[in-house]
Amino acid sequence: xxxxxxxxxxxxxxxxxxxxxxxxxxxxxxxxxxxxxxxxxxxxxxxxxxxxxxxxxxxxxxxxxxxxxxxxxxxxxxxxxxxxxxxxxxxxxxxxxxxxxxxxxxxxxxxxxxxxxxxxxxxxxxxxxxxxxxxxxxxxxxxxxxxxxxxxxxxxxxxxxxxxxxxxxxxxxxxxxxxxxxxxxxxxxxxxxxxxxxxxxxxxxxxxxxxxxxxxxxxxxxxxxxxxxxxxxxxxxxxxxxxxxxxxxxxxxxxxxxxxxxxxxxxxxxxxxxxxxxxxxxxxxxxxxxxxxxxxxxxxxxxxxxxxxxxxxxxxxxxxxxxxxxxxxxxxxxxxxxxxxxxxxxxx
Amino acid sequence: xxxxxxxxxxxxxxxxxxxxxxxxxxxxxxxxxxxxxxxxxxxxxxxxxxxxxxxxxxxxxxxxxxxxxxxxxxxxxxxxxxxxxxxxxxxxxxxxxxxxxxxxxxxxxxxxxxxxxxxxxxxxxxxxxxxxxxxxxxxxxxxxxxxxxxxxxxxxxxxxxxxxxxxxxxxxxxxxxxxxxxxxxxxxxxxxxxxxxxxxxxxxxxxxxxxxxxxxxxxxxxxxxxxxxxxxxxxxxxxxxxxxxxxxxxxxxxxxxxxxxxxxxxxxxxxxxxxxxxxxxxxxxxxxxxxxxxxxxxxxxxxxxxxxxxxxxxxxxxxxxxxxxxxxxxxxxxxxxxxxxxxxxxxx
Numbered sequence: 097x098x099x100x101x102x103x104x105x106x107x108x109x110x111x112x113x114x115x116x117x118x119x120x121x122x123x124x125x126x127x128x129x130x131x132x133x134x135x136x137x138x139x140x141x142x143x144x145x146x147x148x149x150x151x152x153x154x155x156x157x158x159x160x161x162x163x164x165x166x167x168x169x170x171x172x173x174x175x176x177x178x179x180x181x182x183x184x185x186x187x188x189x190x191x192x193x194x195x196x197x198x199x200x201x202x203x204x205x206x207x208x209x210x211x212x213x214x215x216x217x218x219x220x221x222x223x224x225x226x227x228x229x230x231x232x233x234x235x236x237x238x239x240x241x242x243x244x245x246x247x248x249x250x251x252x253x254x255x256x257x258x259x260x261x262x263x264x265x266x267x268x269x270x271x272x273x274x275x276x277x278x279x280x281x282x283x284x285x286x287x288x289x290x291x292x293x294x295x296x297x298x299x300x301x302x303x304x305x306x307x308x309x310x311x312x313x314x315x316x317x318x319x320x321x322x323x324x325x326x327x328x329x330x331x332x333x334x335x336x337x338x339x340x341x342x343x344x345x346x347x348x349x350x351x352x353x354x355x356x357x358x359x360x361x362x363x364x365x366x367x368x369x370x371x372x373x374x375x376x377x378x379x380x381x382x383x384x385x386x387x388x389x390x391x392x393x394x395x396x397x398x399x400x401x402x403x404x405x406x407x408x409x410x411x412x413x414x415x416x417x418x419x420x421x422x423x424x425x426x427x428x429x430x431x432x433x434x435x436x437x438x439x440x441x442x443x444x
Numbered sequence: 445x446x447x448x449x450x451x452x453x454x455x456x457x458x459x460x461x462x463x464x465x466x467x468x469x470x471x472x473x474x475x476x477x478x479x480x481x482x483x484x485x486x487x488x489x490x491x492x493x494x495x496x497x498x499x500x501x502x503x504x505x506x507x508x509x510x511x512x513x514x515x516x517x518x519x520x521x522x523x524x525x526x527x528x529x530x531x532x533x534x535x536x537x538x539x540x541x542x543x544x545x546x547x548x549x550x551x552x553x554x555x556x557x558x559x560x561x562x563x564x565x566x567x568x569x570x571x572x573x574x575x576x577x578x579x580x581x582x583x584x585x586x587x588x589x590x591x592x593x594x595x596x597x598x599x600x601x602x603x604x605x606x607x608x609x610x611x612x613x614x615x616x617x618x619x620x621x622x623x624x625x626x627x628x629x630x631x632x633x634x635x636x637x638x639x640x641x642x643x644x645x646x647x648x649x650x651x652x653x654x655x656x657x658x659x660x661x662x663x664x665x666x667x668x669x670x671x672x673x674x675x676x677x678x679x680x681x682x683x684x685x686x687x688x689x690x691x692x693x694x695x696x697x698x699x700x701x702x703x704x705x706x707x708x709x710x711x712x713x714x715x716x717x718x719x720x721x722x723x724x725x726x727x728x729x730x731x732x733x734x735x736x737x738x739x740x741x742x743x744x745x746x747x748x749x750x751x752x753x754x755x756x757x758x759x760x761x762x763x764x765x766x767x768x769x770x771x772x773x774x775x776x777x778x779x780x781x782x783x784x785x786x787x788x789x790x791x792x
Contacts, residue, residue, distance in 0.1 A: 274644060293766055295642055296663035301769060316644070320675055324644065327791075328669065328672045360639065360645060361605065421649060442675060
């Protein structure tokens with residue numbers, strides 16, 4: 097049924113559908129359900145402490161022997177100066193006060209590290225079918241080592257220039273991430289000037305620019321979207337929001353509730369919580385925080401995590417995309433099958 | 445070849461393709477070429493003085509007897525207070541000085557009026573097949589009068605809520621305008637909170653929400669885009685940027701050059717020139733103006749027109765969309781035929 101089989105053939109998949117690696121929200125149960133159904137399940141590993149990463153990799157290996165995708169972040173090590181810290185503490189003082197939260201003490205520290213030697217060692221020990229990255233790629237030696245162990249390399253592009261950059265460095269497939277996507281935007285070449293390209297415009301231009309298969313992400317949540325992605329030249333789709341509310345996923349309660357109530361216009365892009373632009377449920381707090389210059393990703397969590405912990409009603413950071421309302425219902429495997437059946441109808 | 449014929453049948457068109465009414469840039473030659481080729485040519489009438497409007501309507505009637513679309517703006521009458529004026533003159537003083545331009549004198553006046561009684565009289569005298577509107581709709585009496593003379597009514601929606609609002613007030617078809625679109629965003633229900641919805645997400649949700657045919661706009665510039673729009677549920681497409689550089693169009697030289705050089709990431713949304721958000725060629729001037737709180741549309745032109753007139757290299761305001769690079773070449777009729785042939789290939 098698929099007009100382009102390149103991505104299926106690259107990985108031995110039945111269906112060219114990736115479950116998006118939603119850090120903190122996916123997990124072995126969701127990833128295994130999608131892989132066992134014939135797609136590519138993904139584990140969002142970027143924010144996991146080392147022991148947790150080992151545990152989740154083991155749990156996933158116990159649940160499926162089909163191809164899986166482990167996803168990591170390649171952001172730069174954040175640097176922070178004292179002036180910026182002082183300005184942020186001032187800007188956030190009213191927010192801490194309004195929620196009765198003690199301001200965080202001491203110098204900011206990052207809650208997780210970018211992809212590095214330790215992550216690479218884990219992957220080389222138990223190489224997954226796919227190692228994927230957000231915010232660029234690891235260095236050439238790491239890519240060569242992963243490829244030497246049979247891993248396919250994927251990463252996200254938000255512009256044609258980013259897609260070319262990834263293809264030149266050995267990406268085996270490129271995820272064209274549209275403006276509609278929930279979660280963190282993968283923008284990495286010029287984060288200060290996000291070009292904000294909608295999937296409808298981005299996808300065909302990335303397809304024209306690179307020779308590797310292109311995966312459509314952002315706004316794909318039903319069979320119509322899958323059919324449209326293939327019409328625009330995609331060789332596969334990546335779907336996150338449509339799996340976010342499945343029972344196998346692990347969003348926090350506020351997050352799940354927000355995604356369930358999501359409409360076309362209920363999200364906004366904000367850099368205020370993590371330090372990088374992400375699409376999340378629009379709240380008065382996020383609107384107010386638009387005037388704050390954030391700390392570099394992910395140091396900004398040092399300032400915002402205490403607010404979220406103390407008063408989640410006001411400060412929840414619920415990442416989902418612009419097509420939450422189109423998501424199917426039921427367990428992940430049921431959702432997956434509905435998506436495939438719906439796409440088959442739309443493509444004939 | 446079209447999987448949905450409702451829009452063709454509504455108007456007696458061969459092909460459900462609207463040439464977007466680009467105010468100041470379309471004109472009778474372009475509109476007639478598209479209508480004569482079997483699509484719906486459009487005249488952007490919103491900014492025309494009354495005598496020019498009569499002349500263009502006459503010129504268009506001489507060139508085609510096929511259905512045409514006349515487009516008008518339904519913005520609110522702008523109001524400006526003295527404090528805001530003073531703040532704007534201060535904010536723009538460095539820009540005037542840098543280009544050696546005399547600051548505009550006197551109170552700001554709008555360069556054109558919203559759709560009103562005079563426009564309605566013209567339309568009732570010589571009713572076009574379609575009267576279309578941006579920024580909402582005229583009042584119920586005007587809509588009833590136009591419908592009484594056989595006009596079909598179209599308007600643009602940037603959210604599901606706007607689409608429902610338009611359908612409830614009698615729109616015969618609704619243009620779902622994605623974030624990718626060049627020119628002014630049609631946002632009208634809550635302009636202060638633009639939901640910025642990409643076409644891929646907006647289109648199927650509008651299709652699900654209303655019973656009238658939905659036209660896809662923003663990011664459609666080749667056959668793949670047309671096929672994808674129909675896969676997402678559209679009954680037609682509206683295409684602007686792909687006609688902008690046709691010889692029949694009338695963009696200013698800077699505008700045509702910018703659109704010809706347009707890439708996926710060469711535009712940005714800016715309210716700084718007109719007072720309403722519009723997608724235009726990204727320039728250092730537009731980036732700098734992002735920090736200025738604009739006057740209400742279209743009064744902001746009072747402050748920016750002198751800059752554009754005196755130093756267009758720096759201050760040109762070149763409206764086009766995120767798929768300029770996909771536009772076909774040649775005269776409008778050739779572009780139209782290429783689009784249709786390309787769509788036919790993509791849909792089989």
